[in-house]
Amino acid sequence: MSVSAQGIPGVPDLTHPVELVHLGSQILKASVLLVFLVIALGIAIALLSFSLRRLPKEQSLFVSEWALRYSELLRGFQHLALVLVLLVVGFFLCSTLSNRYHYWEQAKVAQVALLVAGDKLEQSAPQVRYIVKEPYTTTTQVNGKIVKINETRDVNRFLTVAGSQIQVKLDQTPDVQGRSAIYRVDYSADYKVVNQLENINNFIFEVPPPNGYSLLQSYKVERAGTRLQQTNPGDYSFAFSLQPREETSFRVTYKAQGGPRWVYSAQGQLLSNFRLIAIANFAGANFASGIIPNDIKVDRKSTQFTWIFDDNVSVKNPFGVYTNTDPIRNTGIMPRLLLLAPALFLWWILLLYLSIPMSLKNVALAGGIFFACLLTLTYLARFMNAEFAWTLISFILLALSWGLGANLRASLAALICTIAGAVLPVFGLLVSFSGLTLSLAGLLSAVWLAVIHLYGWYKLQP
Known part of the structure; x- marks a missing residue:
């Protein structure tokens, strides 16, 4: 709990x-x-x-x-x-x-x-950074005079990634202690970089691991088949040289574990020649953030989502895969019914008192039967439809209430009282149109009492 x-x-x-x-x-x-x-x-x-x-x-x-x-x-x-x-x-x-x-x-x-909601694995798009010298002017005071000083400073600029071919395989491990589920991610991506600048040839390839991971292993970055080494632990920036008009490729792979969602964030970049294939090897997978995939393939054990962006597409929200769940409906109905149950019992028992002779034994049995039926309904409603469960229980309640009468007419009267005072009111509090059902039950009760006492359907013995 x-x-x-x-x-x-x-x-x-x-x-x-x-x-x-x-x-x-x-x-x-x-x-x-x-x-x-x-x-x-x-x-x-x-x-x-x-x-x-x-x-x-x-x-x-x-x-x-x-x-x-x-x-x-x-x-x-x-x-x-x-x-x-x-x-x-x-x-x-x-x-x-x-x-x-x-x-x-x-x-x-x-x-x-x-x-x-809650924890998630969020993979950010890589960035290709380069540094340029930018002139700027500052002012200072020397011997009471304002002097301008011209200097240069390093400014970061970014190169657009020319192509992204990504494939991620997701496996779900449910029922983990303290969490509902975790994802096991097998990530591989090929990125293409083209130097479109004239006088810049030194770059830094920044590709951080996913945010929110609890375990990261086999993280590897390769350039043209050669593995790049990290200069510092936890530093996911790799320097490389690339001449103008030339292109190169990087391959990023890793395995990770983390929260019950996986998303890819473009971080405000324009995506060109982008292709993401997410394969969810579990049931109930759905695409996140409302970014509709170009293709969805479903088989018995997995679902494959494919996003394709050919030319300069801006994606604001992170998109990816999460575990879809059935919506929880009709919450609060059973607690409301249980709180009103004593009033329903009083309704039913008064109908019985006004309809048939009631001994102390019959009153005790009626109370026990009524609350036992509600107890059964409370626990049946946890794993089956409450209306269907009450329908089944109602047959048992009607069969037992038949025995409250001493003869055929009294038993029939007890049956009508049970329908009007117990079965319909409880059913009315379970369905969405409660007011109409309770009104019908009240009308049936009033009509029944009028038939007995005003029209003498049968003589009520003390």
Whole structure:
């Protein structure tokens, strides 16, 4: 996981011990408060009954009525407490899963970003430099008088490279520790130099190795088949003589390793008789910087890119090869769904309460089934399409919800409630047109409740 990956701000995560202890203390306080409220109500009823002890008839009616109401209240309190427990536990479970999924998405984005950004191997075009004497004038003061002094200084000038024939072979080594991939480069280039000057015959051929390499080996510069020696370590300048109207050739070869991109930079020079062939021996290779190659050949194991510039072409941006990756789409959808999952559960469980008789066992089973399905969806969505995964899970959810009904009509009612309150809302949060899907689910829920309670589709038993 990337060290830069961050969780969702303000969302609790049960994998953090401090947040877990804080949650436990809050639940304990809320539980104690509810228990005291119930006990206080029971004591109030007992006191009222004691105050009516001299009126046996009124006492009997009062006790029987409030005992029935108190038992109903306790029964309702059990259901309320169970639903609240499922909501609270489900919220913290889903918030933790949301954070985990957000971490995973960020790490995936950071890993892909390493393939198209960051380190790179950048080979600069060689330069042919020569030195000319240029006169210049300075002024100084001698004995209070301004005196002009005429002097000469050395000025660097550059000769255009007459031709470049370059071939580079690229191999990729993926899954390197600390980096997404590295390139292994086998570089060979032939450069032609023509002396078009009349009175200059001493030049310096400057051809530095690529920037950003981590390993450079077998670096060699040859002139007309003769290897040139470096005068100083790390100095990649080679002096040579060339008479006017004559031409010579240089061959540069090396092997290098470096970042997951290789580009060639013209450094503002005009490219003439230029030909670059880049052979990428791995899948997913593409051309960089938007400089379209003249030819692309693809076979099973490699891709060959060819750039050809015949006459005085200026290329502003470095161009070359990088590893193309599939775009990462739909990020943030699963964390949003998981954060809204408790509200969807409450939607579904209220539909069930208003549609079929619900026992404590059925409520507990419904909560377990719902959050188990979301947990399964969270991990299936990592390696397959989330909409397709939820479609498969929905069949399991519908099959299990059928058992919530005591008879055929009740089971059918539970099935409709599950479609309107669970399947469609979750699916609506996964697709791009969420508002339309959630609106349809809400309309279906309202129509269903109207059919039950206004048109008496079947009698809801307590």
